[in-house]
Amino acid sequence: KLPIVILISGRGSNLQAIIDQAVSGGLPVEIRAVISNVPGVHGLERARQAGIETQVLDHRGFPDRATYDRALMELIDGYAPGLVVLAGFMRILTPDFVRHYARRLLNIHPSLLPRHRGLNTHARALEEGDAEHGASVHLVTEELDGGPVLIQAQVPIRPDDDPDTLAARVLEQEHRLYPEAIRWFAEGRIDFDGEQVRLDGRPLTEPVRLE
Numbered sequence: 001k002l003p004i005v006i007l008i009s010g011r012g013s014n015l016q017a018i019i020d021q022a023v024s025g026g027l028p029v030e031i032r033a034v035i036s037n038v039p040g041v042h043g044l045e046r047a048r049q050a051g052i053e054t055q056v057l058d059h060r061g062f063p064d065r066a067t068y069d070r071a072l073m074e075l076i077d078g079y080a081p082g083l084v085v086l087a088g089f090m091r092i093l094t095p096d097f098v099r100h101y102a103r104r105l106l107n108i109h110p111s112l113l114p115r116h117r118g119l120n121t122h123a124r125a126l127e128e129g130d131a132e133h134g135a136s137v138h139l140v141t142e143e144l145d146g147g148p149v150l151i152q153a154q155v156p157i158r159p160d161d162d163p164d165t166l167a168a169r170v171l172e173q174e175h176r177l178y179p180e181a182i183r184w185f186a187e188g189r190i191d192f193d194g195e196q197v198r199l200d201g202r203p204l205t206e207p208v209r210l211e
């Protein structure tokens with residue numbers, strides 16, 4: 001099983017989707033730890049319920065981003081993960097951190113990247129009159145929300161949507177996408193040389209679309 005560490009900052013519904021598939025046996029990963037930068041969040045409770053080790057590394061109390069990220073790397077490396085999974089981890093990472101986990105750092109983002117990098121993606125999709133929206137799982141590189149996208153799922157935008165109704169529709173898709181992308185790593189099907197991603201040996205020229 002692929003050893004993984006999952007980083008969260010909040011609710012942890014994506015974490016739960018990963019736990020559920022790992023428990024049911026469909027996803028061959030060993031979740032060695034769940035680490036939150038925010039104390040007391042619900043995602044930590046979800047991990048405990050599943051018997052997974054939890055850690056809180058509160059960013060408040062660190063003088064700067066570089067010092068925090070170094071402490072975080074040390075904590076993560078103690079678990080020797082083959083893959084580090086960002087699941088609603090709401091911090092920008094330093095280039096040192098990203099380089100340290102190059103090729104084994106995944107993120108899920110609530111938009112059809114490259115559209116709507118950054119925050120408030122649902123409100124922005126509505127404001128800009130997008131006809132469709134969705135979620136993406138991508139490899140993390142030094143460019144914010146800019147690494148190669150592995151898989152996406154699309155949802156319609158309805159005339160009566162507000163950011164919350166739209167977020168809920170996207171979140172359902174996130175819960176399907178993330179376990180699938182992690183499975184590719186666990187099954188050794190992904191190869192990333194820093195530039196080109198290969199899935200099953202073939203260059204991934206555009207994201208896989210989950211229907």
Ligand code: GAR
Pocket residue numbers: 008009010011012013014015043087088089090108109110118171174
């Ligand atoms: C998810 O929608 C995820 O895509 C988003 O935060 C939410 C976390 O929900 N991540 C980002 O916006 C990253 N910049 P969860 O805690 O229930 O998984």
